[in-house]
Amino acid sequence: MGSSGRWMVWTLCVCFTALQNAALRVTVRESSLQVVQGDVVVLPCSFFTSTPLSRLNVIWTLAPSSSPESPIQVITYDHGQVIEAPSFIGRVGFTGIPWSADIAVNDTRVADAGTYRCVVNNPPETADPGIGELELSVLAPPSLPVCQWDGDIAAGGSVTLSCSVVEGVPRPQIRWDKVNPGEIALPINVEGDLPGSVQIVNVSSETSGLYRCSAKNLLGTENCYVNLSVHTPPDRSSGLLQAVLITLSMSSVLVALLALVLWLHRTGQDGREGGEEEGEEEECYNEIRYTPSLMKRSFV
The missing domain is CATH 2.60.40.10 (Immunoglobulins)
Incomplete structure (x- = not known):
């Protein structure tokens, strides 16, 4: 084999080795995303592989912002089957499997916020899976305070x-x-x-x-x-003034009643005295009127 043939073989070996070492690559096109609660968001995850996709395995996980130490599984694609996590059933799905690992999450919730990881395996390419990460923020209006x-x-x-x-x-x-x-x-x-x-x-x-x-x-x-509503006690000075006014009013009424009683009493006494004088005058008159007759009878 000539030098040119050896050079070609060496080049093919190098290319094959490089291709084998870089067989599986995962790319996440966005490092962070924002979505408004209730809307749909697509989480991107692209991969490159040189091996047929018959044994492709894709796993999406989430480390929630509320509890990052407790990651959960979101969705899995394994040998053609798709499995959704209970909290994401009906809300998550692959958009281009097996050619793309992108997923769409609809009816987003505040609990969906956190760090998402896209893990891709495609045996027998490499033992180490390709991994991509992105941060999702879910915006929400204030609840009723x-x-x-x-x-x-x-x-x-x-x-x-x-x-x-x-x-x-x-x-x-x-x-x-x-x-x-x-x-x-x-x-x-x-x-x-x-x-x-x-x-x-x-x-x-x-x-x-x-x-x-x-x-x-x-x-x-x-x-x-x-x-x-602040409770304010009544003003003592105004209360005292009201008490004085009420006392004066009652005193005036009592004085008027007393004057009326005295006037009625005096009027009654004057009436009785007038009646007694008339009786005395009548008795005297009777005595004068009948005396001559008595005297006249005595001389008969």
């Missing part, structure tokens, strides 16, 4: 307004406002045991009104409300 209040609503007391939101990506921003009467913004606590709360000290009648908690992110805003 829950408003509560706690504390002493008597004048001079202290009240804490709290607002909690279960869901929302990115994390919703909390804002408290007094909307009626007189709209004002209130500073909120962003850390500690009650994030999203606001404390109102030394409450008074001006504190009473309607308060609104707003939970907002780039997908929308949700509100809840608290109607706060």
